[in-house]
Amino acid sequence: xxxxxxxxxIRDKAAMRAWARRRRAEGKAVxxxxxMGFLHDGHLSLVSxxxxxxxxxxxxxxxxxxxxxSQFAPTEDLATYPSDLAGDIRKLAATAAVAxxxxxxxxxxxxDAGAESASCLEEAGGAYGHETWxxxxxxxxxxxxxxxxxFFRGVATVVAKLFNIVEPDVAVFGKKDYQQWRVICRMVRDxxxxxxxxxxxxxxxxxxxxxxxxNVHLSHEEREKALSISxxxxxxxxxxxxxxxxxxxxxxxxxxxxxxxxxxxDYVEIVEQESLVPLERIDRxxxxxxxxxxxxxxxxxxxxxxxxS
Amino acid sequence: xxxxxxxxxIRDKAAMRAWARRRRAEGKAVxxxxxMGFLHDGHLSLVSxxxxxxxxxxxxxxxxxxxxxSQFAPTEDLATYPSDLAGDIRKLAATAAVAxxxxxxxxxxxxDAGAESASCLEEAGGAYGHETWxxxxxxxxxxxxxxxxxFFRGVATVVAKLFNIVEPDVAVFGKKDYQQWRVICRMVRDxxxxxxxxxxxxxxxxxxxxxxxxNVHLSHEEREKALSISxxxxxxxxxxxxxxxxxxxxxxxxxxxxxxxxxxxDYVEIVEQESLVPLERIDRxxxxxxxxxxxxxxxxxxxxxxxxS
Numbered sequence: 001x002x003x004x005x006x007x008x009x010i011r012d013k014a015a016m017r018a019w020a021r022r023r024r025a026e027g028k029a030v031x032x033x034x035x036m037g038f039l040h041d042g043h044l045s046l047v048s049x050x051x052x053x054x055x056x057x058x059x060x061x062x063x064x065x066x067x068x069x070s071q072f073a074p075t076e077d078l079a080t081y082p083s084d085l086a087g088d089i090r091k092l093a094a095t096a097a098v099a100x101x102x103x104x105x106x107x108x109x110x111x112d113a114g115a116e117s118a119s120c121l122e123e124a125g126g127a128y129g130h131e132t133w134x135x136x137x138x139x140x141x142x143x144x145x146x147x148x149x150x151f152f153r154g155v156a157t158v159v160a161k162l163f164n165i166v167e168p169d170v171a172v173f174g175k176k177d178y179q180q181w182r183v184i185c186r187m188v189r190d191x192x193x194x195x196x197x198x199x200x201x202x203x204x205x206x207x208x209x210x211x212x213x214x215n216v217h218l219s220h221e222e223r224e225k226a227l228s229i230s231x232x233x234x235x236x237x238x239x240x241x242x243x244x245x246x247x248x249x250x251x252x253x254x255x256x257x258x259x260x261x262x263x264x265x266d267y268v269e270i271v272e273q274e275s276l277v278p279l280e281r282i283d284r285x286x287x288x289x290x291x292x293x294x295x296x297x298x299x300x301x302x303x304x305x306x307x308x309s
Numbered sequence: 310x311x312x313x314x315x316x317x318x319i320r321d322k323a324a325m326r327a328w329a330r331r332r333r334a335e336g337k338a339v340x341x342x343x344x345m346g347f348l349h350d351g352h353l354s355l356v357s358x359x360x361x362x363x364x365x366x367x368x369x370x371x372x373x374x375x376x377x378x379s380q381f382a383p384t385e386d387l388a389t390y391p392s393d394l395a396g397d398i399r400k401l402a403a404t405a406a407v408a409x410x411x412x413x414x415x416x417x418x419x420x421d422a423g424a425e426s427a428s429c430l431e432e433a434g435g436a437y438g439h440e441t442w443x444x445x446x447x448x449x450x451x452x453x454x455x456x457x458x459x460f461f462r463g464v465a466t467v468v469a470k471l472f473n474i475v476e477p478d479v480a481v482f483g484k485k486d487y488q489q490w491r492v493i494c495r496m497v498r499d500x501x502x503x504x505x506x507x508x509x510x511x512x513x514x515x516x517x518x519x520x521x522x523x524n525v526h527l528s529h530e531e532r533e534k535a536l537s538i539s540x541x542x543x544x545x546x547x548x549x550x551x552x553x554x555x556x557x558x559x560x561x562x563x564x565x566x567x568x569x570x571x572x573x574x575d576y577v578e579i580v581e582q583e584s585l586v587p588l589e590r591i592d593r594x595x596x597x598x599x600x601x602x603x604x605x606x607x608x609x610x611x612x613x614x615x616x617x618s
Contacts, residue, residue: 018501107501127584131432132465132499138440156441157500164501190441191466192416192473194326273434 005096007063009089010105015163016102020062020166023099025098029054030062032168034159037065037103038082039091042203042211043150046172051097053170063092064102064164070130071154082216107161114157133157136183136190139276143289144300147266152183159184163193172198178287178302182276202301204230209300222294228261229290233303236288240305245282258292266291266298273304283307312379314405316372318398318412325411329371329475332408338363339371341477343468343561346374346402346412347391351520355481357507360406362479371475372401373411379439380463391525410585442466445499448585451490452598453609456575461492468493471613481507485519487611490583511610513539519610522589531603537570538599542612545597549614554591569603571580575600575607582613592616 010016020030031050035043043063050061065088072078085103092098108130133153140152163171175182181199188197201209208230209223218226232254240252247270254268273279273285282305289302321326329339340359344352352372359370374397381387387440394412401407417439442462449461470478482490490508497506512520519540526537541563548559556579563577580587582594590615598611 013501041494053481110498126363127581127586130499131448132443132496134441134443134500136441138436161499161501164503187441189419190439190470191443192322192470194473194476272436277436 005098006093007098008100010100011102011104013104013107014167016062016100016104018102020060020085020168023060024167024169028060029057029169030166031059031164031170031172032166033061033063033172035065036067036081036213037088037216038084038213038216039065040203040211040213040215040216042146042176043173044091044095046098046200047095047164047172047202049198050170050172051095053172053198056178059170060099062100062102062168063098063099064162066102066104066107066162066165067156068107068154068159070071070108071148071151073148073150073224077147077214080217082213086202102162102166107158122309133244134160134187134188134191139179139183139186139228141154142276142278143267143269143271144291147178147291152180156183156187160187160191160193163195167220168195170196172200172204174213175199175304176202177303179276181266182274191246208234210299212299217297218294222297225262226292226294226297228258228263229292229299231300233288234259237305240282240286240288247279247281250282250288252288254288254290258290261300264292265291266282315402316398316407319409320413321394322378322413322416325371325409325413325474326476328409329369332369333476333478337367337369338478339475340368340479340481341471341475342370342372342481344372344374345376345390345522347393347522347525348374348395348397349512349520349522349524351483351485353400353404354512355483355509356404356406358507360404362481362505362507369408370406370418371409371411371477373417373471375411375413375467375471377416377467379417379466380457380458380460381445382457385457386523389526391522405558408525411471411475416467425550435596440469443469443496443500445495448488448495451585451587452576452578452580453600454488456600461489462486464489464538465492465496465583469496469500469502472504477504481509483511483512483614484508485521485610487598488585492581497530497572507536511600512530517543519608521608523606523608526606527603531606534571535601535603535606535608537567537572538601538608538610540577541566541608542597542599549591549595549597556588556590559591559597563597563599565597571602574603575602 010237017051023030031053033046033050067081096259133155134156136156173184177182184195187196236254240265251268255265259263269289270286279286284307287302291300340362342359351487376390383537385579443465444462445465454461466505482489482493494506497504545559545563560577567574578598581593588595593616596611596613600609
């Protein structure tokens with residue numbers, strides 16, 4: 001018999017839904033934390049936020065662990081995405097805050113087709129395969145959407161699937177994936193999901209690097225260089241708060257900092273917080289977003305700036 | 310105080326969801342019949358199917374009435390689509406089988422934006438408007454998808470919204486809109502909605518014309534000519550069952566029948582029932598689908614054929 005705080009591990013969709021419905025029938029709110037596993041303290045902060053949601057009502061926290069193939073393009077790092085399910089379950093058990101871990105083997109399998117599944121390309125499925133995709137047509141453009149063309153389509157679709165399987169009252173997403181968080185908020189609003197979305201603050205290593213499962217792939221040297229990301233964001237934020245609100249200038253300085261450190265910049269953007277529309281001046285609530293490569297690792301980070309008074 | 314079988318009329322999304330959740334808490338299944346109103350006996354047969362669903366469990370039937378702007382292209386007949394809400398509610402009350410009628414004024418309104426809403430074109434919404442769309446990428450192509458490019462995107466999206474608002478256990482769709490029914494089934498499978506979809510048989514007038522809200526726009530003469538649709542389908546079905554399984558021949562004869570009657574054919578297709586892939590020969594479960602114009606009215610109809618033995 002498992003200890004009281006040992007999470008139940010569920011692999012089957014129908015079992016997951018039945019489990020969540022039983023918790024709701026018991027008067028609990030269900031809070032979902034969708035992850036791709038290889039958990040770090042950033043993920044655990046999402047678990048804490050989930051456990052503290054629903055304002056006093058008892059909460060059953062569900063963490064899903066699923067590396068979603070449909071959000072990776074064929075050129076991307078699906079094959080090398082790190083995983084450690086046993087370690088993940090240990091970490092979640094140690095929080096004593098997680099009631100269930102949902103780790104399905106394949107979310108795109110046809111119920112009538114055995115092991116067959118959808119790859120990142122819907123064409124692979126043919127006339128009977130997975131073919132339904134959700135697009136958030138403005139917010140998916142720009143920033144990560146420019147360099148990762150199928151990313152947000154894959155994210156929105158798998159999150160909708162998880163929402164329909166777990167039927168949570170609350171779902172928690174990290175603001176490190178800022179554009180993803182906004183895409184999910186917009187999808188929930190537009191499709192009338194009865195789910196409260198919580199955006200949880202970025203958790204950083206002591207030296208400032210935003211926590212990410214991909215950090216494990218950084219060499220010691222690359223990791224040092226990658227500190228230029230958070231350093232450039234802190235500098236930019238300080239400049240903006242001190243009255244330098246010209247986006248172009250700030251972006252230029254950031255690109256310089258990142259490039260001098262040996263990074264290859266994918267994008268630096270300063271955008272409005274809700275619409276993600278680029279801002280020429282930081283004259284309203286803004287977020288500065290960065291994506292840059294260090295070696296073979298693409299890292300993202302961001303900082304929010306409320307409008308300077 | 311309303312009579313026991315008088316349906317409750319609900320206009321607000323949150324009130325609708327709360328109402329449906331109360332019914333489920335009472336142990337009832339919730340069955341949804343999505344319509345665009347101007348109800349006829351075809352719709353009432355969907356209500357009967359909904360009332361008979363859930364195998365003995367008490368059922369609360371919800372009929373939604375909403376003319377969904379996002380499934381009409383700017384050139385189409387949104388402005389002249391017939392409506393009669395008071396008459397619809399009377400007809401539903403007379404069935405004594407409907408517990409609630411959901412007739413929202415606008416399903417795309419931003420909660421924070423007063424009367425502003427999305428038109429059939431997402432661009433109208435701008436950076437804060439409705440921008441999330443569901444596409445069923447294979448099934449939406451061909452047949453009605455060819456001549457009505459935004460139709461299935463609009464249908465899938467509004468049905469997902471209705472599903473998330475009403476949270477039904479069962480939803481009933483008419484097989485007259487055969488491609489629509491298949492699109493919805495596929496969306497439900499691919500996005501893991503916990504909803505059983507029932508496809509309900511076509512209801513015809515005594516003379517064979519498939520019931521449709523748009524029939525009201527036919528002149529007496531056009532209506533006579535439009536009987537060529539069901540006539541051509543009956544002939545085609547008979548031919549196929551008698552061993553003429555060559556799709557091209559059958560389609561040719563149907564086009565001839567429709568054209569001679571004065572119809573303008575949009576399409577005649579013979580496709581596999583689940584995938585809607587065109588068939589050269591009727592050697593497996595097939596459906597013959599027709600769309601044709603009579604005057605300014607576009608009508609659709611179809612007949613299923615199980616494979617001849």
